[in-house]
Amino acid sequence: MAAYPEPGDLIEIFRPAYQHWALYLGDGYVINVTPIDEGPPAMFASAKSVFSRKAQVRMQLLKEVVGNDRYRINNKHDRTYPPLPVEEIIRRAQRFIGQKVSYDLLGSNCEHFVTLLRYGEPVSDQANKAITTIGFVTAAAGALSLLGILHSRSRERQY
Structure with missing residues (x-):
């Protein structure tokens, strides 16, 4: 019931x-x-x-x-x-x-x-999850951006 x-x-x-x-x-x-x-x-x-x-x-x-x-x-x-x-x-x-x-x-x-x-x-658990997700996505985007910069610098040295 x-x-x-x-x-x-x-x-x-x-x-x-x-x-x-x-x-x-x-x-x-x-x-x-x-x-x-x-x-x-x-x-x-x-x-x-x-x-x-x-x-x-x-x-x-x-x-x-x-x-x-x-x-x-x-x-x-x-x-x-x-x-x-x-x-x-x-x-x-x-x-x-x-x-x-x-x-x-x-x-x-x-x-x-x-x-x-x-x-x-x-x-609000929903808000806490969203804030965590936003933080993770922001950190991941920052890491990818940093990798892109490092990769482009390493390519510049080759030329």
Whole structure:
């Protein structure tokens, strides 16, 4: 039997190329961030928010946010960061509904938002993986560039 979300639970929604995050409020509703210029359908909201600088905090039905995608309850940081009391999580979430917030993939994304509500700490494994990947790609590009310079210098000496 599938588990049902409880108020304050983090909901991980599996989009085709990334995960979108929401926080369960109760009675079938979640809070999540969506781009300001986007309306329905919700399944495209997070993809467009990657390119947006501002997002809207919305309270929506979980089934509308999920659409045809899969989701799961994922309170993955509970061992590292103790969750705030449920009443506090919900109170904090309700203060954000309808507000415009800044959005950026690496520093202030949908996962940062919901973990801030649940734990009081903005945490995003997706952002950490992206930062690591960017660092690796940058280092690799630098190494290849250096090899190219060294190779061209060694060819110059031959002539």
